[in-house]
Amino acid sequence: MKLYAVSDGPPSLAVRMTLKALEIQYQLINVDFCALEHRTDEYAKMNPQKEIPVLDDDGFFLSESIAIMQYLCDKYAPDSSLYPQDANLRAVINQRLCFNMGFYYAPISSHSMAPIFFDYERTPMTLRKVQNALEVFETYLQRLGTKYAAGDNVTIADFALVSATLCLEAIHFDLTQYPLVARWYATFKEEFPQLWEIANSGMQEISAFEENPPDLSEMEHPFHPTRKAKA
Structure with missing residues (x-):
């Protein structure tokens, strides 16, 4: 089994946490996003969408992180509480x-x-959309009243949501206005340190890029517009 992934990509991190939790042996193949390795014709043979990650399970290619996590549970751990x-x-x-x-x-x-990676800016509108998303997640946690996002046990849903939330930690976003989200996030870190080690590696890379953005000015590609230099 091979996983074509990017080291700081949240979807890739979620799949890697699933593989770790299920104790599945695999070969991790790093895809150089900045070098556009995922835009090659060879990569398109595995995934015509040319997106990351892609799973190669003995010649069976599967893209989309949700589908990959579901597949891994269904095939290799059908009785797992990760996806009951x-x-x-x-x-x-x-x-x-x-x-x-x-x-x-x-x-x-x-x-x-x-x-960080594209020609976009943080604005009051992008912030409001993040706040709205956090408010809804806070509501789900409040209504369900469980330790994790979909129940009292951790599931693949938590892997996806943790991988998204770490992007906010990487840019020093304050979660204190969302106490249930903050508690859920902290609980995952505390109870699953080996899985968090995977997630944290990506978070630290994003944080480093936040402080020192990569120079993508020479990347002339329709899917990778030139990013504006930060002031």
């Missing part, structure tokens, strides 16, 4: 995964990652 078979429990996990993909990570990425 119970329809109601699984429905909540799936909802949280969809929530992260479409409502939570998207504005967080636009506010935290895009200004």
Whole structure:
């Protein structure tokens, strides 16, 4: 098994945490994002979307981090509490995964990652969208009343949501206005230090890029617009 991943990419980190939690042996292949290794024709044979990550399970190629995490659990640990078979429990996990993909990570990425790597700026509007996402997550945690995002046990939904939230920590975003989110995030770090070690490695890279943005001025590519120099 091989995982084509980027070292600081939240979707890649979520999949790596799943592999670690399931104790699946695999080869980690780093994809150089800045060198556009994911935009090559060779990479497109594995994933026509040319996005990261991609799983190669003995010639079976699968992209999209949610699909990869679900596949790993279904095939290699069907009885795991990370993605239980119970329809109601699984429905909540799936909802949280969809929530992260479409409502939570998207504005967080636009506010935290895009200004580092692309020609985007942090504005009051991007901040408000992040705040809105956090408010909704806070509400989900309050209504469910459990330790983790989809229940009292950690699930693959938490891996995705943690990987998104670490982007905020990387840019020193204050979570104190969202006490349930902050507690959930701290609990994960405390209870799963080996998994957090994976997530933290990516967070530290993003934090370093925040302080010293990469020079992408020579990257002339429609999917990678020239980023503006910070003042």
